[in-house]
Amino acid sequence: MTPCAVTTGFFTLGKCGTMAVAGCPSCGRALCADHVTEGGLCPECAAANNRFGHPAAVAAYRRRAYRHRSAGVYQDTVWYTGFDSYDRAAFDPGAAASQDYLDDGDDALVDS
């Protein structure tokens, strides 16, 4: 059985662990039926693409925002790195992130 690899929890992070039924087309992680969001994406990839139709995507977005903010308040980089590579990769520029976060390139009209 392939377990669902979606991160759950807020303060105490863990894996869902339920039997997976699909894979995320963006990052490839295994997903159970409860964690398949819009477009078949995992909650983290859905949140990175601003698709908040599924409660798990909203929870993933809130968890990530909280971790990012509290890591800044505590100046503790270890706290934020509690996420695994899947959780972080969805928000990396050029991976699955929204086009708004991508680099415009050298020939861009405005230097953003």
Next chain:
Amino acid sequence: MFWRKQKAAIAGFPPLHQALIHERGFTATMPADAWTALAASLGRHTALVRRPKWALPRRTLDVLVPLLQEVCSDLGRKGMLTVTADLRGPQAPGKTTPSRDLQVRPPVKSAVETWTIDPWLRLRAELRDGSVLDVLVVDRERTRRVTKRNPRGKTKVKRKTKQVQIIKVRRRLPENGASVRPPTAPPRWITVHVREGRRRSILAGAKIDRMPNSAEEQLDRILTVATEPFRWTPQTTAGGAR
């Protein structure tokens, strides 16, 4: 018959939802699924009930519900969450201490001090990693009423208030639970104590002399203080299936 549809809608809400409407607070111990159902019911409130008298108390939808959702995601299958919410506000009966006279000297004729203590949120959660999380949020207000007489015999009264919010968080680790001091110290406004024993407890507290400007700031404050005890245990998503 007035408000018939809204009365029928309220009658269909869960008992805790009704308690929030009529009594402005509740105390309950339930598993995560029951709290999630309550949060869903509270989310429907604004669409179904529009009468101001039956509106949800302040801090319900923007502080209490998000906090419940976050804590519920950390509960195990058998973990229970106890919430005592008293959202009646600081002016509710029983929250003001008896006034006491302060020592004065001329031109002050009298000074009376009153304290209002409003413990509006208490929370206890049995988390899936075996630890127990306690959260307490208290609003405290000191009011001083000073009566003065100036040289021309005119009497003036001044009132001064000072508000403080106290947030206390305790996490009792499971027996023989590993914990290490985090690499960085918390912000100066958060104090930390470690209580040794059979089960190690990590206590974080904050006494903030400025009330939050918005519900988001309030929620952020509570979550920020609650973060500290969790920095003492290794953070990893590698294992720990729910």
